[in-house]
Amino acid sequence: MTTTTFAQDRPMPCTCGALHLGHAEHQLTRRGILCGGAAAVAAAAAGGAFPAAALAASTLTSDAALQAMLEGNKRYVEQRLTSLNEDLAELKQRTVEKQEPFAAVLSCADSRVPVELVFDQSIGHLFVARVAGNIATSEIIASLEYGAAVLGTKAILVLGHGGCGAVKAAMAGKEVPGQISGLYAPLQPAVRQAGTDLEAAIRLNAKIQADLLATASPVLADLTKKGQLKIVAGYYALDTGAVSLIS
Numbered sequence: 001m002t003t004t005t006f007a008q009d010r011p012m013p014c015t016c017g018a019l020h021l022g023h024a025e026h027q028l029t030r031r032g033i034l035c036g037g038a039a040a041v042a043a044a045a046a047g048g049a050f051p052a053a054a055l056a057a058s059t060l061t062s063d064a065a066l067q068a069m070l071e072g073n074k075r076y077v078e079q080r081l082t083s084l085n086e087d088l089a090e091l092k093q094r095t096v097e098k099q100e101p102f103a104a105v106l107s108c109a110d111s112r113v114p115v116e117l118v119f120d121q122s123i124g125h126l127f128v129a130r131v132a133g134n135i136a137t138s139e140i141i142a143s144l145e146y147g148a149a150v151l152g153t154k155a156i157l158v159l160g161h162g163g164c165g166a167v168k169a170a171m172a173g174k175e176v177p178g179q180i181s182g183l184y185a186p187l188q189p190a191v192r193q194a195g196t197d198l199e200a201a202i203r204l205n206a207k208i209q210a211d212l213l214a215t216a217s218p219v220l221a222d223l224t225k226k227g228q229l230k231i232v233a234g235y236y237a238l239d240t241g242a243v244s245l246i247s
Contacts, residue, residue, distance in 0.1 A: 058100055058101070058102035058103075058152055058153070058154055060102045060154050061154060062154045062155050062227070062228070062229060062230035063230065064154075065102045065103040065153075065154040065155040065230075066103070066155045066157070066230060066232065068102065068103070069103055069105075069119045069121075069126075069155070069157065069243075070243065070245075072118075072119040072120035072121055073118055073119050073120070073241075073242065073243045075120045076117060076118055076119065076120050076241055077240060077241045077242050081117070081120050082120060083116070083117075083120045083121055083122040083125075084122075086122045086123075088122070088123065091122055091123040091124060092123060094124070095123055095124040099124050099127075099151060100124065100151065100152065101124060101125055101126050101127040101147065101151055101153050102125060102126075102153065102154055102155075103125075103126055103127070103153050103154060103155040103156070103157065104126065104127040104128070104129065104144055104147040104148065104153040104155070104156045104157070105119075105126055105127075105128050105129070105156070105157050105158075105159055106129050106130075106131075106134050106136065106140060106144065106156065106157070106158045106159065106209065106213070107128060107129070107130045107134055107159045107161075108130065108131070108132060108133060108134045108159070108160065108161055108164055108166065109130045109131055109132045110132075110161060110164065110165065112161070112238055113159065113161050113236055115128050115130070115159070116128070118236060118241065118243065119243075127143075127144075127147035127151060127153050129143045129144055129147075132165070132166040132183055133164065133166030133167060133170070133183050133186065133187050133205065134158055134159060134160055134205070134206060134209060135166075135183065135186040135187065135205075135209055136158075136186070136209045136212045136213050136216075137186070141213065141216075141217050141220075144156055144213065144217075144220065145217060145219040145220060148219065148220055148223055148229050149219050149223065153229070154228070154229060154230070155229065155230045155231070155232070156210075156213060156220070156229065156230075156231045156232070157232055157233070157234050158206045158207075158209045158210040158213065158231070158232070158233045158234065159206065159233075159234045159235075159236055159243070160202045160203060160205055160206030160233070160234070160235050160236070160246075161202070161235065161236040161237075161238060162199065162202070162235075162236065162237050162238040162239070163198075163238060164198075164202045164205075166183050166187065167187055167190070167191070167198065167201050167202050167205055168198055169183070169184070170183065170184045170187035170188065170191050171191050171196070171198065171201060186209075187201075187205055189204075189205075189208050190202075190204035190205035190208050191205075202235070203233075203235055203246055206233040206234065206235060206246055207233040207246050209233070210231050210232060210233035210246075213231050214231040232245055232246075233245070233246040234246060
């Protein structure tokens, strides 16, 4: 029986038969970290591990969720934001007990990519996961699984951006301090395919990470198969502020 726990310092039994300390050891393979993921989320929801108020879902379709994001980005580019006019006090009050984000974004941690502003969305609308290089690590995947399976997000957009420093560093492959080099491995597939073309590598990486989410996570793959979730890749241009989808 799979046991679900959110403690980081306790060994976690997994359906593969091994014990993982916060599943850290399972990061050696992407598919390995996700073993039993769908069963674990389902069991947690059925067993009351998640607050009842959180088990809500947006009424938007996946296509409508993506369209809402792109329309918000159009307003952002045209400098006619509407989210800033919303009653923040009322939004805060309405979201104290529950959240109902209609979409999720896996973004780079770059300070030049203010996700909510880019899509002209306010409190409670987007479920955002950020990490340098917008890579699908085990923790990021778990967060997006939670957003889709529990909170009911209808779309996930993996957002790369112009001049990404993480991709640039992975291409250079130079020695760096601390754990920064830990970002290199997940970025290498895109780097290998793009060669010396930084912008091509950035776009390829966003597509690769989106494909990974759609195929390697049993939870997200199941929701996608049922038509309840759409996972796409996008590119944010720093100079214009425009987001374009990557096919």
